[in-house]
Amino acid sequence: MQSKMLRLLQWWFMFLAALLPLGWISYNAWIFNLGADPAKTIVDFLGQWALHFLWISLALTPLKHLLGWSGLLRYRRMLGLYALFYACLHLLSFATFIVGWRWDLLLQAFTERPYIFVGATALLLMIPLGITSTKGWQRRLKKRWGQLHSLVYLISLLVMVHLIWLIRASYFDAVLYGAILAWMLGYRLYLKRRQLQRRRGTAAAGS
Amino acid sequence: MLIKKADKIKPSEITSESVYLNRRRFMQGLAGTAALIAAGSARAIPEYDLDSDLPRYPGPDWLQGLLRASEPNAAFSSQEDLAPYHSVISHNNFYEFGTGKKDPAKNAQNFNTDPWKVEISGEVDKPGVYNLEDIVKPHRLEERIYRLRCVEAWSMVIPWIGLPLSQLLKQVGPNSKAKYVEFTTLQDPQRMPGQRSLFSSLDWPYVEALRIDEAMNPLTLLAVGVYGNALPPQNGAPLRLVVPWKYGFKSIKSIVRIRLLEEMPKVTWNETAPREYGFYANVNPAVNHPRWSQATERRLPSSLFNPNVIDTRMFNGYADEVAHLYAGMDLKKWF
Numbered sequence: 038m039q040s041k042m043l044r045l046l047q048w049w050f051m052f053l054a055a056l057l058p059l060g061w062i063s064y065n066a067w068i069f070n071l072g073a074d075p076a077k078t079i080v081d082f083l084g085q086w087a088l089h090f091l092w093i094s095l096a097l098t099p100l101k102h103l104l105g106w107s108g109l110l111r112y113r114r115m116l117g118l119y120a121l122f123y124a125c126l127h128l129l130s131f132a133t134f135i136v137g138w139r140w141d142l143l144l145q146a147f148t149e150r151p152y153i154f155v156g157a158t159a160l161l162l163m164i165p166l167g168i169t170s171t172k173g174w175q176r177r178l179k180k181r182w183g184q185l186h187s188l189v190y191l192i193s194l195l196v197m198v199h200l201i202w203l204i205r206a207s208y209f210d211a212v213l214y215g216a217i218l219a220w221m222l223g224y225r226l227y228l229k230r231r232q233l234q235r236r237r238g239t240a241a242a243g244s
Numbered sequence: 245m246l247i248k249k250a251d252k253i254k255p256s257e258i259t260s261e262s263v264y265l266n267r268r269r270f271m272q273g274l275a276g277t278a279a280l281i282a283a284g285s286a287r288a289i290p291e292y293d294l295d296s297d298l299p300r301y302p303g304p305d306w307l308q309g310l311l312r313a314s315e316p317n318a319a320f321s322s323q324e325d326l327a328p329y330h331s332v333i334s335h336n337n338f339y340e341f342g343t344g345k346k347d348p349a350k351n352a353q354n355f356n357t358d359p360w361k362v363e364i365s366g367e368v369d370k371p372g373v374y375n376l377e378d379i380v381k382p383h384r385l386e387e388r389i390y391r392l393r394c395v396e397a398w399s400m401v402i403p404w405i406g407l408p409l410s411q412l413l414k415q416v417g418p419n420s421k422a423k424y425v426e427f428t429t430l431q432d433p434q435r436m437p438g439q440r441s442l443f444s445s446l447d448w449p450y451v452e453a454l455r456i457d458e459a460m461n462p463l464t465l466l467a468v469g470v471y472g473n474a475l476p477p478q479n480g481a482p483l484r485l486v487v488p489w490k491y492g493f494k495s496i497k498s499i500v501r502i503r504l505l506e507e508m509p510k511v512t513w514n515e516t517a518p519r520e521y522g523f524y525a526n527v528n529p530a531v532n533h534p535r536w537s538q539a540t541e542r543r544l545p546s547s548l549f550n551p552n553v554i555d556t557r558m559f560n561g562y563a564d565e566v567a568h569l570y571a572g573m574d575l576k577k578w579f
Contacts, residue, residue: 073545075548076546134548135551150535206339
């Protein structure tokens, strides 16, 4: 009973903590504290937090293996959904604050700007993952569910390309997030190889 | 001298004779009063209402008098709304002080720009290392209101104070071999933290250049002040270029060297990404940056209720003054 209470508290804590970036940027927009170009500041900030949540949700597996942190794994769905949530806000704020819903500009942005196209593709691919993130869908799709959700690796690579194509004066963000992503994906490949080797090993021992 | 071409005057702008005569009589009556007012007005630059909680930059003693004596140049003005002072001093691209828009205002405050020397060399009659004071003092400073269009597709309207670059160049006497003017920003990683960054895509020092006829064009300004005061360090103190028909990155900041050259020099952004940034970098809505459109711009400050998207104009609206410089050139090729 007590542990159930604790879990509920934890859940609410995580749920509310993930809303803090949104609260922070909204508050600063409200008090006009976002400088001369609040539009750009908001769009960049929301995009960055979409990336943070995606990266955190991808970090959980390696962290579990390396440090034994499995507690957070329970929140992977929530974190992934927050990545989708912030990515949607990122796109909406771009359309609203940067292009002011001028359809000609918007269409042009999506068709002629490769970095926007790539970012939009990543967001588009996240939507089916968000929809099928429930337990019901997990049950219904069975093995397919895992296959579908491995799209997240492709999505993270698209996000990375989106980020690299935005570089102007500093490689810092691209190097930082790129190195983390390389580590997270590389670690999965390593796990997979070891798994295969082990299976082969047991198969050989069995014969 | 800017000469307004006859074809720019619309018939509706021409005053009818009766109004003209009436006005003349009215003015005659006022003449005496006007003379009195003119004698009393010491300063023609408007007293800007700068927010009292923001820093001001009075500049070194020798400059203060020159700034006070400066006058607006009506030929280089604008009816557009000025970007507010706080936007002008807090939204800067000056990668020597960091890559964020707010970084320069944060990191440049202790950047001391007095004394300051400028080397002038190359194809000139009077090369040398000059004290900034000695270069600027012989000139009358003027205020000009220019649109500044950043290559990132935002823009501001800014009241600069400075002198035409052509005046300075005449002072040092370019010789007949001088075809280009190259400018170099200070390189001093101790004082410019951005130059210590391991992740910068730019090689220091920052270099920009103009063709000699661009440099001699009356629009090209060497600024020492903005908003009635000296330049803040984040805006390129103590001496910067302002070339309003080109993307902002051509308007190089904190200049320590001006060289007159026979050959086209290498310039920083063009070296960094030649597909994206040309030598000319003229504002041109018909030639997009490979990664974004240049057809429109966001006039800052924008608000969340209005993104303030406006159409970008050829040569940033200065076509009458500069289009002839590029007659016969394919501007899609020479972007």
